Amino acid sequence: MTNVDATPAELGHAQSSKGSRFFRRVLRSRNVVAGAAILLAVTLLVALAPHISPYSPTEQFRRNRLQPADAEFLLGTDNLGRDIWSRILYGGQVSLQVGIISVAIGATLGALLGLLAGYLGGHADTIIMRFIDVMMAFPGILLSLVIVAVLGRNLHNVMVAVGLSSVPVYTRVVRGSTLSVKQFDFIVAAQALGGSSWRIMMRHILPNVAAPLTVVATNGVASAIITGAALSFLGLGQQPPDPEWGLMLNEGREFIRVAAWVTTYPGLAIMVTVLAINLLGDGLRDILDPRLKL
Amino acid sequence: MSKYLASRLLQTIPTVFLITVVVFLMLHLSPGDPVLVFIGDKQSTPEQREKIREDMGLNRPLHIQYLTYMGNALRGDLGRSLQTNVPVMAQIVNRLPWTIELSFAALFIASVIGISVGIIAALYHNTIIDTLAMAFALVGISMPVYWSSLLLILFFAVRLRVLPAIGQGGVERLILPATALALVSAGSLARMVRSSMLEVLNQDFVLTARSKGITERIVVIRHVLRNALIPVVTILGLILGYTLSGAVITETIFARLGIGQKYVEAVVQKDFTVVQGMTLFIAMMYVLVNIAVDVVYAFIDPRIRYD
Numbered sequence: 001m002t003n004v005d006a007t008p009a010e011l012g013h014a015q016s017s018k019g020s021r022f023f024r025r026v027l028r029s030r031n032v033v034a035g036a037a038i039l040l041a042v043t044l045l046v047a048l049a050p051h052i053s054p055y056s057p058t059e060q061f062r063r064n065r066l067q068p069a070d071a072e073f074l075l076g077t078d079n080l081g082r083d084i085w086s087r088i089l090y091g092g093q094v095s096l097q098v099g100i101i102s103v104a105i106g107a108t109l110g111a112l113l114g115l116l117a118g119y120l121g122g123h124a125d126t127i128i129m130r131f132i133d134v135m136m137a138f139p140g141i142l143l144s145l146v147i148v149a150v151l152g153r154n155l156h157n158v159m160v161a162v163g164l165s166s167v168p169v170y171t172r173v174v175r176g177s178t179l180s181v182k183q184f185d186f187i188v189a190a191q192a193l194g195g196s197s198w199r200i201m202m203r204h205i206l207p208n209v210a211a212p213l214t215v216v217a218t219n220g221v222a223s224a225i226i227t228g229a230a231l232s233f234l235g236l237g238q239q240p241p242d243p244e245w246g247l248m249l250n251e252g253r254e255f256i257r258v259a260a261w262v263t264t265y266p267g268l269a270i271m272v273t274v275l276a277i278n279l280l281g282d283g284l285r286d287i288l289d290p291r292l293k294l
Numbered sequence: 295m296s297k298y299l300a301s302r303l304l305q306t307i308p309t310v311f312l313i314t315v316v317v318f319l320m321l322h323l324s325p326g327d328p329v330l331v332f333i334g335d336k337q338s339t340p341e342q343r344e345k346i347r348e349d350m351g352l353n354r355p356l357h358i359q360y361l362t363y364m365g366n367a368l369r370g371d372l373g374r375s376l377q378t379n380v381p382v383m384a385q386i387v388n389r390l391p392w393t394i395e396l397s398f399a400a401l402f403i404a405s406v407i408g409i410s411v412g413i414i415a416a417l418y419h420n421t422i423i424d425t426l427a428m429a430f431a432l433v434g435i436s437m438p439v440y441w442s443s444l445l446l447i448l449f450f451a452v453r454l455r456v457l458p459a460i461g462q463g464g465v466e467r468l469i470l471p472a473t474a475l476a477l478v479s480a481g482s483l484a485r486m487v488r489s490s491m492l493e494v495l496n497q498d499f500v501l502t503a504r505s506k507g508i509t510e511r512i513v514v515i516r517h518v519l520r521n522a523l524i525p526v527v528t529i530l531g532l533i534l535g536y537t538l539s540g541a542v543i544t545e546t547i548f549a550r551l552g553i554g555q556k557y558v559e560a561v562v563q564k565d566f567t568v569v570q571g572m573t574l575f576i577a578m579m580y581v582l583v584n585i586a587v588d589v590v591y592a593f594i595d596p597r598i599r600y601d
Contacts, residue, residue, distance in 0.1 A: 134312045137577040139535030141542055149561045149569050150324045226438045230543060233440050234558050249440055253547070256444060257452050264448070267441040275436040282432070 025287050032287070035279030042273050046092035053086035057243045066259040076261045078252060080241075084262065088269050091243035095270070098159055098228030098237075099221045099277075105163025106224075107217045110170025115201045115209075117171065118178025129175075132168045144227055148236050158237040162227045166220055173216050177209035184208075211288040218281035222274045229270055245270045298592055302585055310581060314367075317574045318360050321566065328352055331566045332376060372571030377563055382571035385556060392462050393541050393552035399472035400537040401530070404479035409526070411480070412487025416522075417514065419492060427484065434481025439540050443474040443547045460549040471548040475540045479533040486529060491522040524595050531587030535580050 026032050045052070054074070055061075061081035069076045074085040117128040138146055147161035181187065182205070190200050229246025231237040238244035240251070245266045252262030321328050329343045329352060338346075347353050351362060366372070372382035415427035450470060451459035461467050494500065495518055503517045504510070541554035549555070553572060560568035 130308055130312060133309045134316055137309065137313050137581055138539075138573070139532075139580055140539030142539040142573075142576060145542065145557070145561055146320070146569075146573055150320050152325065153562075222436065230438060230440060234543070234546065235562055246440070249444065253444065256448055260448055260452070263444050267438075267444060270438055271433075271436055271441060274438070275433065278432060278436050 022287075026283075029283040029287060031279045031283030033283075035276045035281075035283060038272065038276035039280060042092065042269075042276065043096065046089060046096055049086075049089035049093060053083075053089045055083040055086045057087045057090040058082065058241045066255060066262070068259070068261060075265045076259070078248075078262045079255055079259075084248075084265055087243035087248060088245070088266055091245050091248055091266065092269060092273075094155065094232075094238055094242075094244040095225055095229055095246070095273070098155070098162065099225035101159045102162035102166065102224040102228065103217055103220045105160065106166035106220065107170050107213065109164070110167040111174045111206075111209075111213055113167065114171040114174025114176075115178055115205060118175040119182060119197065119201050119205060125175075128171070132171050135165070135168050138165075141227055141230055144231060145234075145236070148231060153236045154239070155232075155237050158228055158231045161231070162224050165227075166224065169216060169220065170213065173212050174209050177212050178205055181205050181208045215281060215285040215288055218284055219278060222277040222281065225270065225274055225277070299589060302588055306581060306585060310578070313577050313581070314364055314574065315360065317570060317577065318363050320570055320573070322356070331564070334376065334564060367571075367574065372574065373567035375560075375565055375568050377565045377568075382568050385568065386553060386572060386575055389551055389553045389556055392550055393538070393545070393554060395468065396471055396475065396541055396544065396550065396552060397534060397537040399468050400475035400479070400540070401534055403472055403476035404483055404533060404537070405530070407476065407480040408483025409487050409523070411484040413491060413519070415484065415488040416491030416495065419495075424488075428488070431481040431484040434477045434484070437477055437481075439474055439478065439543045440547060442477050443471065443544055446470045446474050447547075462548075462550045462552075467548075467550075471544040471550060474547075475537050475544050478540075479536055483526065483529070483533065487522065487526055490525050491518060494518050494522040524591075527587065527591050527594065531584045534583050534587075538576065538580065538583075 059082065061077060061083075063081070064073065064077050065081040066079055067073055067077045067081075073083050075088065076084050078084055078087070113128050113132070117125045135143060143165035144158075144161040147164055148157050151157040151160065187200065187204055190204050195203075228237065229244065229249070232244045232246035233250045235250070238247045240247065248266035249263050249270075252259070252266070255262050321331060324331060327343075329347050329350075332346055332350060333343070351359055354362075370383050372386075374381050375385065411427050411430060415424045415431075418424050418427075447459045447470065450457045457470055458467050459470070500513060500517055503513045539554075541552055542558055543554070544550070545552045545555035546558050553576070556568065557572050557576075559565075560572065
């Protein structure tokens with residue numbers, strides 16, 4: 001937020017810095033606070049898995065197979081007698097990692113391409129956007145599947161695949177914002193002073209497209225978690241016996257008639273996490289960029 | 295209109311060309327010797343590998359290989375499955391109806407739920423109804439397809455026993471997978487319809503219509519809805535793409551023998567020709583869907599004149 005749209009009353013509070021004003025708005029947004037709180041709880045639980053999980057995620061209690069929740073096994077056990085609560089805690093490490101790393105890959109690459117396309121224009125723009133068009137011809141999870149099929153099936157390739165397949169989203173948002181920022185006087189001034197294109201993009205344009213980028217990247221983590229878990233669900237990511245939310249859902253699928261909890265709890269874990277991130281993203285969007293429609 | 299259609303088709307040519315190049319290169323982009331892709335996990339001698347290289351034309355220049363591949367593809371020959379030796383095109387043709395049935399059913403359910411929830415939320419803006427509707431939309435977009443599929447199976451097939459959990463054929467086997475696939479899209483549609491409605495409700499012509507003294511009902515139906523739903527058409531193509539690709543998961547869970555189920559199976563079994571052929575086919579289909587959406591959009595929105 002710049003001072004351009006500040007009311008006289010707000011300008012009176014000149015002593016309060018831009019940062020603290022931002023934080024006050026953040027704290028006033030119920031969506032952001034609720035989303036961040038849930039997300040923090042999930043992250044803490046998952047990060048502390050080695051300390052708080054009652055059992056090893058792969059330890060099999062053969063006599064306690066498909067046992068419903070009780071005091072001994074908080075969320076019950078799966079078909080091999082493994083503790084579901086421990087597997088959810090450890091599995092979350094993988095799911096969250098996939099979400100964050102793939103967004104880092106996708107957002108970095110996508111933002112760079114968007115900056116180049118938007119700022120340089122001309123042939124660079126045409127070539128980059130044609131390339132993006134091609135990627136967008138593979139809708140949804142299909143592009144990740146294609147990339148995993150080409151690179152080979154494992155968790156690392158899942159992160160690369162999910163990251164690469166999200167590039168178009170970031171490129172389009174950053175390109176759009178760059179096109180409008182480019183018109184501003186301070187960019188023209190920087191050009192007149194002889195700043196190199198790279199310097200202008202990184203120092204002057206990037207900070208001004210950071211707001212929409214942040215919003216899209218936040219919601220991007222949610223969809224990356226969903227897609228990453230989907231790939232493991234389909235048997236292309238995390239391999240047994242190690243836990244991962246999507247993989248756990250798939251493993252429990254067979255027993256849904258006799259032991260629904262084996263599937264419902266990992267599914268709930270994904271949904272709560274994704275819901276929290278989407279809440280946070282929606283709240284941030286309302287604060288940072290009310291006009292951005294997704 | 296025909297001029298617009300022609301220019302839209304012309305714009306697509308470079309994209310289509312690039313898609314074919316990328317799909318063709320899939321073989322060469324995968325790490326390792328392309329010959330090994332065809333051999334799979336079987337043992338092989340250098341002589342056997344050379345023979346395959348020769349037979350598959352892998353020793354020829356890349357552009358010749360591309361032209362051969364595309365020449366065959368244009369004649370409807372996408373190669374044969376490495377696992378079953380069945381022509382890829384035959385598999386696509388056999389399975390396509392099931393996937394199309396599922397995708398359109400999902401699109402239909404998503405439109406009905408999404409548009410009505412969006413309209414209701416907008417008409418009751420800032421009331422508890424609006425809040426509930428938007429909470430529904432948020433939950434919808436936060437539900438992974440595999441999770442909603444399993445929940446629907448659990449509830450309707452295992453607990454209530456009113457609908458079959460797996461298989462294909464007949465409406466009763468279509469309801470669960472299509473609903474699972476529709477929920478995410480219904481959520482995003484509801485949000486979009488709501489914001490589009492709110493925008494239109496604030497415009498002058500709505501005020502004019504109201505001041506003429508006609509009932510609010512007629513204002514909404516005749517003036518607001520028609521304008522608010524125009525931008526929604528643009529994301530129908532996106533949603534159809536989503537339901538097409540989401541079929542990969544729903545078809546696997548509900549054991550429907552469609553394209554998506556085969557696609558996953560081929561990726562898992564490293565059946566390269568099937569993956570490549572189906573990728574090309576789906577991408578082309580999606581390009582066509584998007585052209586169709588653009589044309590429909592140009593047709594229904596009187597404000598757009600492309601020539």
